[in-house]
Amino acid sequence: MALGNKPPAPPPAVTGTDGLSSRMAAQLLAEAGPNILPQAKRVPQWRKLLGELTHFFALMLWVAAVLAYVGGMPQLCVAIIVVVIVNGVFAHIQQERAQHAAERLQGLLPAEVNVRRDGRIQSVHASELVPGDLVSMAAGDRLPADIVFVSASNCTADESMLTGESAAVPKGTNDPAWGGTFLVNGEAEGIVTATGSNTKLAAIAALTSGTKPPPTPLTMELRRIVRLVAFVALSVAGVFFVVSLLVGIVWRDSFLFAIGVAVALIPEGLLPTVTLSLAMGAQRMAERQALVRNLEAVETLGSTTFICTDKTGTLTQNRMNAVEVFTADGPVKIVGEGYGPEARIEGQARSMALLAALGARVASQGRAVHHEGGWTASGDPMEAAIDSLARRLLGREPETVKIIRRFAFDADRRRESVIAGTTLYVKGAPESVLPLCTDTSSVLAGAVEAMASRGLRVIAVASRELPGTASDWLDRSAEDAERNLAPLGLIGLHDPPRPDVGDVIKAARGAGIRIAMITGDHPSTAGAIAREIGLMGPDNLVVQGADLPGDEQILGALLDRDGVVVSRVSPEQKLRVAKALQARGHVVAMTGDGVNDGPALRQADIGVAMGLSGTDVAREASDLVLLDDHFATIVAAIEQGRATYSNIHRFLTYHLTDNVAELAPFVIWALSGGQFPLALGVLQILALDIGTDLLPALALGAEAPGKRVLKRPPEKRHLLDRHLMLRVFAVMGPTEALIAMAAFSTVLFGSGWVRGQSWDPGVLMSASGAAFAAVVLGQLATAFACRSATAPPWKQGWFTNRLLLWAVSAELAALAVFLFVPPLAGILGQAPPTAAGWTVAVLAIPGVLSVDWLYKRLRHRHSETSSPA
Numbered sequence: 001m002a003l004g005n006k007p008p009a010p011p012p013a014v015t016g017t018d019g020l021s022s023r024m025a026a027q028l029l030a031e032a033g034p035n036i037l038p039q040a041k042r043v044p045q046w047r048k049l050l051g052e053l054t055h056f057f058a059l060m061l062w063v064a065a066v067l068a069y070v071g072g073m074p075q076l077c078v079a080i081i082v083v084v085i086v087n088g089v090f091a092h093i094q095q096e097r098a099q100h101a102a103e104r105l106q107g108l109l110p111a112e113v114n115v116r117r118d119g120r121i122q123s124v125h126a127s128e129l130v131p132g133d134l135v136s137m138a139a140g141d142r143l144p145a146d147i148v149f150v151s152a153s154n155c156t157a158d159e160s161m162l163t164g165e166s167a168a169v170p171k172g173t174n175d176p177a178w179g180g181t182f183l184v185n186g187e188a189e190g191i192v193t194a195t196g197s198n199t200k201l202a203a204i205a206a207l208t209s210g211t212k213p214p215p216t217p218l219t220m221e222l223r224r225i226v227r228l229v230a231f232v233a234l235s236v237a238g239v240f241f242v243v244s245l246l247v248g249i250v251w252r253d254s255f256l257f258a259i260g261v262a263v264a265l266i267p268e269g270l271l272p273t274v275t276l277s278l279a280m281g282a283q284r285m286a287e288r289q290a291l292v293r294n295l296e297a298v299e300t301l302g303s304t305t306f307i308c309t310d311k312t313g314t315l316t317q318n319r320m321n322a323v324e325v326f327t328a329d330g331p332v333k334i335v336g337e338g339y340g341p342e343a344r345i346e347g348q349a350r351s352m353a354l355l356a357a358l359g360a361r362v363a364s365q366g367r368a369v370h371h372e373g374g375w376t377a378s379g380d381p382m383e384a385a386i387d388s389l390a391r392r393l394l395g396r397e398p399e400t401v402k403i404i405r406r407f408a409f410d411a412d413r414r415r416e417s418v419i420a421g422t423t424l425y426v427k428g429a430p431e432s433v434l435p436l437c438t439d440t441s442s443v444l445a446g447a448v449e450a451m452a453s454r455g456l457r458v459i460a461v462a463s464r465e466l467p468g469t470a471s472d473w474l475d476r477s478a479e480d481a482e483r484n485l486a487p488l489g490l491i492g493l494h495d496p497p498r499p500d501v502g503d504v505i506k507a508a509r510g511a512g513i514r515i516a517m518i519t520g521d522h523p524s525t526a527g528a529i530a531r532e533i534g535l536m537g538p539d540n541l542v543v544q545g546a547d548l549p550g551d552e553q554i555l556g557a558l559l560d561r562d563g564v565v566v567s568r569v570s571p572e573q574k575l576r577v578a579k580a581l582q583a584r585g586h587v588v589a590m591t592g593d594g595v596n597d598g599p600a601l602r603q604a605d606i607g608v609a610m611g612l613s614g615t616d617v618a619r620e621a622s623d624l625v626l627l628d629d630h631f632a633t634i635v636a637a638i639e640q641g642r643a644t645y646s647n648i649h650r651f652l653t654y655h656l657t658d659n660v661a662e663l664a665p666f667v668i669w670a671l672s673g674g675q676f677p678l679a680l681g682v683l684q685i686l687a688l689d690i691g692t693d694l695l696p697a698l699a700l701g702a703e704a705p706g707k708r709v710l711k712r713p714p715e716k717r718h719l720l721d722r723h724l725m726l727r728v729f730a731v732m733g734p735t736e737a738l739i740a741m742a743a744f745s746t747v748l749f750g751s752g753w754v755r756g757q758s759w760d761p762g763v764l765m766s767a768s769g770a771a772f773a774a775v776v777l778g779q780l781a782t783a784f785a786c787r788s789a790t791a792p793p794w795k796q797g798w799f800t801n802r803l804l805l806w807a808v809s810a811e812l813a814a815l816a817v818f819l820f821v822p823p824l825a826g827i828l829g830q831a832p833p834t835a836a837g838w839t840v841a842v843l844a845i846p847g848v849l850s851v852d853w854l855y856k857r858l859r860h861r862h863s864e865t866s867s868p869a
Contacts, residue, residue, distance in 0.1 A: 019116030019134035028130035035129040035195035052088035133192040142182040147190035172408030233265035247674040277701030281644035289627040290637040297623035301641030306586040311519040316495040320381040322389035324492035325353035326447040339368035339375040341391040356489030357390040359425040407478035424464040433460035455528030456492030497533045504632040512713025514562040523567040537563020545569035556580035574600040643705035651697040660733025679744040679771040696783035699807035736778035743840040744771035769830040770837030781848035792853045
C-alpha cells in the first residue's frame with residue numbers, strides 16, 4: 001500500500017444525524033477492537049544492561065577474570081570484573097534514551113472525544129471509538145481516528161506530520177482526514193472510517209517499528225578490532241603456555257604466565273575510552289545545538305557521505321513572502337521583509353495588483369498578526385504572506401468581508417474559492433485556475449513560466465460576479481460556480497533561504513559529502529529553492545516521488561549524484577531513497593520532522609530530527625535532534641563526528657603502543673628460555689592499563705576538530721590501518737619497549753647479576769620499578785605524539801589541550817604512588833628504581849618523541865615524492 005495515496009474507505013452507515021446507538025457501538029467495539037495503536041514490545045531494562053555486560057569483548061574479559069581466580073590471582077580477578085561492570089553500566093546509562101517511536105505515536109491521539117450517540121453528544125474515551133461513530137470537533141482538536149467530514153465550517157487541517165506539506169489543508173463536506181492530524185480552524189463533524197491498527201497513522205507506526213537501524217560503522221569496526229585482538233591474545237598466550245612448559249615450568253605457573261600474556265595484549269581500557277570519547281563528542285555537539293540521542297551516532301556522523309535534507313525550515317526560513325504580482329497591466333514588485341506592512345512598491349499596475357491581492361486574501365484564512373512587537377504568521381504562512389501583501393498595497397488593514405460559501409481546496413482541484421456577497425474569488429495553482437478563465441492572455445500565461453523559472457511559488461487569482469442572489473448559491477456545486485472566471489493576476493511568493501546556507505552547502509561538498517533535497521513540496525518550488533541556494537547539481541534533476549523507478553538498483557543509480565531534488569515523496573518513498581543509497585555504499589543522514597519521516601529516520605545511518613518544528617515521533621526515531629532546525633548544524637555535527645573518529649584513532653594508537661611495551665618482557669623471557677627474569681608482572685600491567693593509561697587516552701578523546709577536518713572526503717579507512725600498525729609495532733612501541741627493558745637491565749646488571757645466577761628479590765623489585773617507570777614515561781611521550789599523525793607535538797602547541805596536561809600530571813602522580821607507597825608497591829611487586837634506572841627510564845620521553853618525529857618526516861617526504869605532479 002502506498003501511504004498517502006490510499007483512498008478513504010466508504011463511511012459506515014449512520015442512522016440519520018443521531019449517530020450510533022450505544023448498543024451498536026458496543027457491538028462494533030467488540031468486533032473492531034479498541035482504538036489503540038499497536039505498541040512495540042519493550043525490551044526489559046535488565047536485558048539491556050545484560051547486553052552491555054555480555055558482548056564479545058566483555059565476555060573475553062569475564063573469561064580472563066575467571067581464569068585469574070582459578071589461577072590464584074584474586075586481585076587480578078576483582079580488577080577485571082570492576083572494569084567490565086563500570087564500562088557496562090556507563091554505556092547502559094548513556095544509551096538509555098533509546099528510541100520508542102511507535103510507542104510515542106499513541107500520544108498523538110486525544111484521550112476524550114465528543115461523539116453523537118443515541119441522539120445526543122457524549123464524551124467517550126478515544127479508545128472506545130468505533131467505525132461509524134459521528135464525532136464533533138472544533139479548532140485545535142486532534143483527530144482521534146480516520147474520518148470523512150459530513151459537515152465542515154471554515155475548516156483547515158494540519159496534515160504536515162503525515163504528508164510533509166507545510167500548508168494547512170482546507171476541509172469540506174465528504175473530505176477525508178486522518179487520525180493524529182488536527183483542525184487548525186473551524187468546526188466539523190465526521191464519520192469514523194478506520195480506528196486503531198487500520199488507520200494511516202498505524203501503518204506508518206508499523207513501518208517505523210519494523211525498520212531496524214543498521215549497525216553503525218563504529219560498531220562494525222570495534223567488532224573487527226575486538227575479534228582481532230582476541231585472536232592475537234589467545235594465540236600468543238597459547239604459544240607462551242607451550243614455551244613455558246618446554247622450559248620446565250610447572251603447568252600451573254605456565255597457565256598463570258599465559259594469562260599474564262593475554263592481559264598484556266588486551267587493552268582493558270579501550271571500551272571505556274571509546275564510550276567516554278563519544279560522550280565528550282556528544283556534549284560538544286549539544287553546545288552547537290545538536291542533541292545526540294545515540295552515542296555511536298557521534299562517530300557515524302563523521303562517516304556521512306550523503307545528506308538527504310528537507311527544505312522548509314532547514315534550508316529556508318519558513319517565512320513566505322509575496323514579492324511580485326503580475327497582472328494584465330504589467331508587473332508590480334514588492335520589496336519587504338517578513339510579514340510586516342512596510343515595503344517598497346515598484347511598478348505602474350498597483351491598482352490591479354491590489355485587486356488580485358484582495359481577492360486572494362478573501363479566499364484565505366491565514367493572517368499576519370502583530371505580536372510582542374513583531375509580525376508573525378497565524379495559520380498558513382503562505383496565506384499570512386498574502387494578507388501582508390494586501391496591507392502593503394492598500395496601506396492599511398483591509399476590511400473584513402463576510403463569507404457566504406467556501407469551496408475547500410483539495411489535491412485534485414488544486415484550488416479553493418469563496419463566495420462573498422455575489423462575488424466568487426478563486427485562488428490556486430495557475431494550471432488549475434487559468435483554464436477556467438474566459439480571457440486568459442498569452443502574456444499572463446507566459447508570466448507563469450517566467451515567474452516559476454525565477455524560483456517563485458505562483459498563485460493564480462480570479463473572480464466572477466455570480467448571477468442572482470447569494471442565497472441562490474448556497475447549495476450549488478463548486479463546478480457550477482468556478483467557470484467563466486476573470487483573471488485578476490498572479491502572485492509570486494518566495495520562502496527566503498537561510499542567509500548562510502549556501503556557504504554551508506559548499507563546505508559540505510568540500511568535505512566530500514553529497515546532498516539531496518527530499519521534500520513533500522511541489523517540484524517547481526523545490527527545484528527553484530535548490531537553484532537559489534546552490535544545492536541543485538549540474539544535471540538539474542528534479543524528480544517526483546510518484547516517478548521514482550520501481551527497481552532498487554535503478555533508483556540508486558538515479559539518486560546517487562550530488563544536488564538531486566526529490567519532491568512529493570510519501571513515507572514509503574522516502575524509506576526507499578534511504579535504502580537505495582545505502583545499497584550503493586553510502587552512509588546516509590536523513591532529516592525529517594513529521595510522523596511520516598519516522599521510518600526513513602530509523603532506516604538511515606543517521607536520522608536527524610527537527611527540535612523546533614519536529615514532532616515527538618520524529619525526534620524519538622532519530623539519532624540526532626537539531627535544536628535550531630538549521631542545516632548548518634548538521635554540518636557542524638559532521639565536523640565533530642570526524643574529529644571524534646580521529647580521536648578514537650589517536651587513543652587506539654596510544655593504547656596499542658603501550659601494549660607492545662607490556663608484551664616485550666614476556667617475549668624476552670620466552671626467548672631466553674626462562675633464564676632472564678620477567679620485567680613486568682600481570683598486576684603491574686593492569687595498573688598500567690587502568691591506573692596510568694586511561695586518563696591520557698581520555699584526554700586524546702577530547703581533542704578539538706582540526707582546521708582541515710572538513711577539507712577532505714570522508715575517511716573509509718579501518719581504525720587498524722597500515723599506518724597505525726606501522727607506527728605502533730615498528731616505531732613507538734619497540735622504542736618504548738627497548739627503553740623499558742634497558743632500564744630494567746641497567747638496575748639488574750648494575751647489581752652484579754649474571755645469567756644463570758638467582759636474583760635478589762629486592763634488586764628485582766627495583767629493576768621492575770625502573771621498567772614500570774619507563775613505560776609510564778613512554779606513555780606520557782606517546783600521548784603527546786599521538787595528537788597528530790603528521791605533525792610533532794611542538795607544532796601542535798604544548799598547551800592547546802589542557803585536559804592532556806592535567807592527565808599526564810595525574811599519570812605522574814599515579815606513578816609516584818605506585819612506586820613510593822610501600823603496601824601498594826609490594827602488591828604490584830616493584831620498588832623505586834636506582835638513580836641509574838631513573839636515568840635510563842627518563843630517556844623514554846625524548847626517545848619516543850624523536851623516533852615518532854623521524855617517522856612523520858619520512859612519511860611526509862614519501863607522500864610528496866609518490867604523489868603525481
